């Protein structure tokens with residue numbers, strides 16, 4: 001991780017110089033005074049969350065229907081090469097955190113697959129996101145030393161620096177291997193990139209022994225230190241748009257904020273005033289690498305005066321099927337996905353549209369929880385699965401896309417009246433509609449049912465008396481789909497409230 005090796009080819013640097021000189025001349029003429037400008041392009045993404053492979057996605061800001069072949073490191077590599085070629089200025093490639101976790105590969109590689117791709121794509125730096133602390137999660141989240149060791153492996157495997165100025169250990173030291181800021185020289189302009197991360201990680205089991213400082217307080221300490229080594233400072237943050245706005249409002253001396261965390265598609269940059277009333281552009285690239293952000297910045301100065309931000313313009317460029325995957329990166333991605341591309345079962349039918357597939361996936365999961373535990377009822381909210389079944393054949397990769405965490409099925413006793421009360425609130429925000437393996441009209445309010453579900457549901461719905469069944473969710477789902485499909489239960493069996501197969505009917 002060298003701070004000084006920015007990856008600018010001589011050709012690009014020369015192009016940039018020509019562009020800068022002509023701009024300088026134009027400005028000098030316009031202003032009637034000697035002025036100097038420097039352009040820079042920042043390609044940025046955030047919250048990739050393990051989307052190493054292309055995926056299907058509804059980008060609600062653009063269209064209401066699902067598109068497949070979205071994102072993925074191989075298409076992103078091609079787009080980066082195109083934008084680098086077209087750029088008339090030096091280019092830096094920056095990730096604003098949450099590269100790993102939640103993806104289908106997360107528990108298998110703990111982010112090392114993402115970092116390998118980022119190394120190959122030539123990232124210049126990345127901010128530490130809250131999910132970089134959650135490389136061990138679910139049943140494994142209590143082992144803070146293991147989670148922190150996984151983060152250390154991630155950092156050690158990265159050919160680019162990770163930035164975070166507001167987390168320290170018990171000795172007051174910044175996270176090992178992590179830098180508060182790095183300085184890059186672009187032409188004659190020295191730019192410091194300062195990393196800040198969200199406070200929400202402070203309460204994670206995985207961050208035991210780490211101390212989180214308020215990002216605005218940390219910025220007040222670190223911006224002057226960065227300014228001592230650079231002409232301008234750009235924050236690379238994982239604070240969410242609200243946090244980035246607060247950061248802009250409450251600091252002096254930031255020229256731009258490249259952010260993440262809130263998964264916000266800022267199709268147009270925000271411009272917020274800082275403490276001096278100077279505007280600070282804030283950019284964010286939504287989530288999962290469905291797009292790539294392209295932030296164009298122009299800095300200028302008069303004579304030996306201070307460098308100032310003169311202009312900015314950001315756009316989100318789609319990473320979709322029109323972008324051909326880079327074959328070398330695609331082969332690398334396949335190397336990581338191939339071990340999981342094994343058939344584990346089949347479904348008797350697949351719904352025609354995305355909404356239908358979402359509901360169907362919840363139905364299958366609810367049936368799988370019941371089947372695996374022998375509970376009376378299985379429950380699954382349709383917003384809980386991280387992906388949906390799309391093909392009749394089910395692979396381990398799909399199972400892990402739907403269930404990215406290492407978790408067990410939970411059971412809890414609930415009266416029929418309590419179940420009816422839960423259903424009365426359907427659907428609810430962030431949870432969606434609850435899918436039960438029991439028809440509403442068949443619920444006996446006086447009876448107590450043993451209900452099987454995932455841990456997130458017991459927590460979200462505040463269900464007491466939860467019991468860990470000891471059956472892993474992914475194993476439960478694999479066993480269930482192994483017994484479905486052509487030889488297993490029919491489509492009718494998977495409808496909510498239909499006769500769901502008992503454990504003895506769905507194999508071991």
Ligand SMILES: [Zn+2]
Pocket residue numbers: 047049098131261262263
């Ligand atoms: Zn995120």
